[in-house]
Amino acid sequence: MADIWQKIVQGQGGLITAVGIIGVFIALTCLYLFIAGMRRSSRAWRRRRRQRAGPAPDSASPPAAVPVAETAAGSTGGENDDEEPLRAAAAAAAFLQLRARAARAPAPGRGGPGSAWRMSGRLGLMQRPGRRRP
Amino acid sequence: MDFLFNLLNCTALLNLTWGNLLMDAVGIFFIYIAIKKHYEPLLLVPIGMGILMGNVAPIVIDGKQIFFMLVNGEIARGTGQYSVMYYLYFGVRTGIYPALIFLGIGAMTDFSCLLARPKLVLLGAAAQVGIFVTYLGALALGFLPHEAGAIGIIGGADGPTAIFLSSILAPELVAPIAIAAYSYMALVPVIQPPIMKLLTTRRERLIRMSTPPPVSRREKILFPIGAFLICTVVAPGSAILTGCFFFGNLLKECGVTERLAQTARTSFVDIVTILVGVCVGCSASADTFLQPRSLLIFALGAFSFAVATASGVLFAKFMNLFSRDKINPLIGAAGVSAVPDSARVAQMVGQEEDHQNHLLMHAMGPNVAGVIGSAMAAGILWSLLG
Incomplete structure (x- = not known):
């Protein structure tokens, strides 16, 4: 057991594992924030454009x-x-x-x-x- | 009599070893399961044929051993010239083929499922835990750090990424790592379901996910550009793979390069896949492949896959603790890339409980996030161990 622990310590196992997992999570969290921000701004942009164009004709209105x-x-x-x-x-x-x-x-x-x-x-x-x- | 002996010596018969015969059997088995069972035929047929080619015994002509198929430069150089396969293997050795395959995959990938529900991207990150846990396991079994990093990437369930990283970190292990990665990718429908069922309750498997909102063309075009910049800033080592991946996707989504996108996702990626398969198969010659280390690599690969699947499912359950819009935890298993096999598995396991529950397109979100995640993990490992 001590031998295995020694090998892991020598190979900087703990450090590389921690840095790797945290790095991947940071990268994909940044990606998440980017997508979420892009979606939100896209929705806001669409809403603003719709408002500027005036109310759309209501297709479900009575004939x-x-x-x-x-x-x-x-x-x-x-x-x-x-x-x-x-x-x-x-x-x-x-x-x-x-x-x-x-x-x-x-x-x-x-x-x-x-x-x-x-x-x-x-x-x-x-x-x-x-x-x-x- | 001498004439007959010389004639026999010119054939491969006298020079065949038991190892060559065993590897030939492995090659034939790969071809068999590809044709008969339809397990990843596009990969296993070229790899199987490559194994057969790589295990042709040296042929002796005029007292010189001539190697036609070996990719190892040192062996081929002994004859005064390199083999054809040595030149083709250049693409594996330098990481050219994996990058080109990523370009083709990018041109095939539709990110709508991910863009429609951005939080699923985190499942792609969670499934990469398997890579780093396996790194620890490989160190414990006595592999050197750079070899352990190359072995861990099998858990990314992404063949091109595994070849790319192992060709950089541990070129001598490319064959067993690539074959283990592709074998386990073919076995996704066998490996994943028991783990998924073990870690979820029936109630969780029955969760129906709401239909996501539509995604505009503008978002689809902006995504590959922004995502590439983010990935490169965080992990510069992943720039080659993610660059090709998002470039391929931009060709598909921008709408003005349809011809290029069509070529990238069809003939182009097919040609590179053939070359990768044959070259990796050829590199699995008996003397390099039939080692105790190869068995350990296969065992660690299975462990890596299992941990990756489990961490994806468990993270989906963890996300449900904080979310009103519940996620079916089965789609967490699709965070290991293996596109689209692991998403198909999520769909099939979900439908065993509820025939009307269609998880496939929901699972494609973490699935494509897994491709990005495994490329990021490869980039980080390269930066730390290269």
């Missing part, structure tokens, strides 16, 4: 600015005034349902079980080199 009840009555030309509130309610419910579904579903390339992000990984990386057959 028309006029009240739903009026549109329903006008477009269908319904003779029965009693059906108007029902139609308006149905249109509103459909709109809300669509908006909720859009919020749940991932945007393209942003996740979800069948997203491009995951599919690219599954298709590309799960194949071992040399296993591909023509």
Whole structure:
């Protein structure tokens, strides 16, 4: 045991191990700080640019600015005034349902079980080199 | 009768040793597992064939031993000329091939997974602990400090880095170190899962990670430039490997050098891989490879891999203590580079518990960080021991 300890001391084992581990951690922590800083400034830059360009058109907004009840009555030309509130309610419910579904579903390339992000990984990386057959 | 004896003497038969035959068997085994089991075929076929070539016995012509395949300059010089393999081996001896392979790997690598979740870069650092722990182990077993440093790098699970560092620190050990590194890289699906399962609970393996935010093209372009500067400032010894790596990545991401990037990640890296494989195989001649030290190197390599995997997993668990956005500790094992095999292993072990849990792209973050980490570790070891 003393012999082993002697060899480690002679080879400056403790010093090199400590310097090595700390060095790698410092390097990759610097890298982490760089990436985090870059991401943050990139987000801020995007936000500023968006603000300068004005509010983006809201894709999830209702199809028309006029009240739903009026549109329903006008477009269908319904003779029965009693059906108007029902139609308006149905249109509103459909709109809300669509908006909720859009919020749940991932945007393209942003996740979800069948997203491009995951599919690219599954298709590309799960194949071992040399296993591909023509 | 004399004529027949001379004729026989001209063949390799009389000069074959048991060591040559044993190494030939090793070469054939490598080719077999590459073809039959699909274990790293792109590397093991050239290495296996190289071992066969390097163990051709000397052929005697006019009383002179002619070595066609040996890479050792001293032996070849005895015949009055160097062998072809000696010249090809120049790329290994001087660290040219590993740097060129890094360029190709850089052109293949997508850093999106790492950029989207920057904290995963620390897992790539944690897995390098195996390198330095193995350094201690090698010293304890009687290796000299520079040899111990070259052996420890096997834990980085990065073949080119292992060849690069061992060619500088311990040129006589390049063959066993490179073959151990590539063998264990091929055995990642066998070595890692038991360690990963041992160190994690079922609940931890079931952790689902949220989808990371998208990464812009600007960030992808800025990253290789900034990362190279940081790596070079902290560990100047890693400048060659990280420089080529990030240069390759810049070719890929900048969008205006698609032709160069395409060449770097296909034909270019394939050519260099063939040369590295054959040359490393050729250098594994019986007289240099069949030594007790080679067995010790293989044992230390396995230890290094195991420690690297364990430290990655344990560090991921440690990070979870302070983080609200939990990390599945299985992806910590991908911190040993072995791209993308160790990430695939994280995915497979995760799916054994939950079929809907896709960890692959999350594991690619620590995986590419591991490549950078092992290059940094090589640079530090070179600075300290070179």
